[in-house]
Amino acid sequence: xxxxxxxxxxxxxxxxxxxxxxxxxxxxxxxxxxxxxxxxxxxxxxxxxxxxxxxxxxxxxxxxxxxxxxxxxxxxxxxxxxxxxxxxxxxxxxxxxxxxxxxxxxxxxxxxx
Amino acid sequence: xxxxxxxxxxxxxxxxxxxxxxxxxxxxxxxxxxxxxxxxxxxxxxxxxxxxxxxxxxxxxxxxxxxxxxxxxxxxxxxxxxxxxxxxxxxxxxxxxxxxxxxxxxxxxxxxxxxx
Numbered sequence: 541x542x543x544x545x546x547x548x549x550x551x552x553x554x555x556x557x558x559x560x561x562x563x564x565x566x567x568x569x570x571x572x573x574x575x576x577x578x579x580x581x582x583x584x585x586x587x588x589x590x591x592x593x594x595x596x597x598x599x600x601x602x603x604x605x606x607x608x609x610x611x612x613x614x615x616x617x618x619x620x621x622x623x624x625x626x627x628x629x630x631x632x633x634x635x636x637x638x639x640x641x642x643x644x645x646x647x648x649x650x651x652x653x
Numbered sequence: 654x655x656x657x658x659x660x661x662x663x664x665x666x667x668x669x670x671x672x673x674x675x676x677x678x679x680x681x682x683x684x685x686x687x688x689x690x691x692x693x694x695x696x697x698x699x700x701x702x703x704x705x706x707x708x709x710x711x712x713x714x715x716x717x718x719x720x721x722x723x724x725x726x727x728x729x730x731x732x733x734x735x736x737x738x739x740x741x742x743x744x745x746x747x748x749x750x751x752x753x754x755x756x757x758x759x760x761x762x763x764x765x766x767x768x769x
Contacts, residue, residue, distance in 0.1 A: 572756060574756075576760075581662075581744075581763065581765060582762055582763060583659070583746045583748075583760040583761050583762045583763040584697070584746070584760050585760070586760075589756065627694075629696060629697070633758075640687065640699065640702060641687075641699075641748075641758065643696045643697045644696065645695070645696045646694075646695070646696050648694070
């Protein structure tokens, strides 16, 4: 599998702050970049996703920034809340792969009250 | 959104027994289902890809005789961990897609397997 590198491994943010998680990929054939949120003992849930034809996508407090030339994308969580405390995974896939996702290593986010 | 049901959510078994995990797509026909394994505080690792009516494709290092996958219908895939041992203890997650674009991929809620 092609790698997707994610950082940081863990992140602690105060309530109301901005959480930023970064990912970098290698395979230029990737054309779909989702972010997943996972709570302990649960499966991952799709949070937001982007395709490389746009540089930014915003949904509520969540924004993906995408830099195609640098092969990087990031998740920004504005006004972070304690309920956002979870593990976040970036991922990537390409249309020819039967929708097989390559996951990043995950970021454990803790939002302090 | 589409729903993928995974059952059981938690199972505890004795070493040497076999355990079956079910993954069902409730409101769509899943042409392809994926099985992942996740260790604590680690990422999801793809174990195998199963297409309805055909043999599963296993990732390198995954024992096909150990992890039996059956995708007998368009709404059901099963993963059987045969002769389970403590090192098989893990969180197993399935996902399913109805085909079409790669955006249509839905995850189950996972199964925590503990082998004593």
